[in-house]
Amino acid sequence: MKDKNEAETRLKEILNEAVEKHTEGLVIKDLRQKYIPNKRRWLKLKNDYLNGVGDSLDLIIAAKSQDGYLLCSRTPSSYQTVCTIGLDAIDDRIFSTETPQFKNIPKNIQISSQLIENYTPEFWYNPDNALVIEIQANQLIQNALHTCSQKNGIGxxxxEPILIKIRPDKGVENCSTSSFILNRYNATQLALNEE
Structure with a gap:
């Protein structure tokens, strides 16, 4: 049992080192096993699986497609896209059957032309009355697909967001702002540059 505890402690140390270096995580496998295509004999251990690591954000659900839900942050006058999360992460039953659904993009959502080309919603929600969810992300990156804090066409x-929990206790006025997300992104970039 002592060996198992020592191994767990050492694995945590190695993972913490990987997180501090801003890598995606670890791949763990038995050295005696050979690689066989399409058969996973290894385990991914990523920084977003740890409590307190990664970026936790409160976002609103703006649309639903066959590929997933579109999540947005807010500005004083609009909502900006941040990511999509898989359908299996959120139970459809949490939505009221009375929640209005729209075929067209509500005017208060800023969406990039690139995202429109790649994301075809079945319907949209009015973000002013949308559900807030808390997600944890592996990292924040710049991407032309999303409009959060967009500058020169890059948001x-x-x-890789994962659902932490549904936030019925929070209204849309309490969701993460685009400026908050920009500050988190800038802080990460600053930490990377200092290494």
Missing amino acids: IQAV
Whole structure:
């Protein structure tokens, strides 16, 4: 049992080192096993699986497609796209059957032409009355697909979001602002540049 505890402690140390270096995480496998295509004999251990690591954001659900839900941050006058999250992350039953659905993009959502080409919603929600969810992202990157804090056609995207929880206790006025996300992105870039 002592060996197992020592191994777990050492694995945590190695993962913390990887997180501090801003890598995606670790791939763990038995050295005696050979690689066989299409058969996973290894485990991914990523920084977004750790509590307190990665970027936690409160975002609103703006649209639903066959590929997932579109999530947005807010500005004083509009909502800006940040990422999409898979359909399996959110149970459809949480939406009221009375929640209005729209075929066209509500005027208060800023969406890039690149995202429109790649994302075809079944319907849109009015973000002023939308559901707030808390997600954790692996990292924040610049991407032309999203409009969060967009400058010169490049916005900020939350990469590989996972659902932490539904936030019925928060209204849209409490969701993450685009300026907050920009500040988080800039802080990460500053930390990377200092290394």
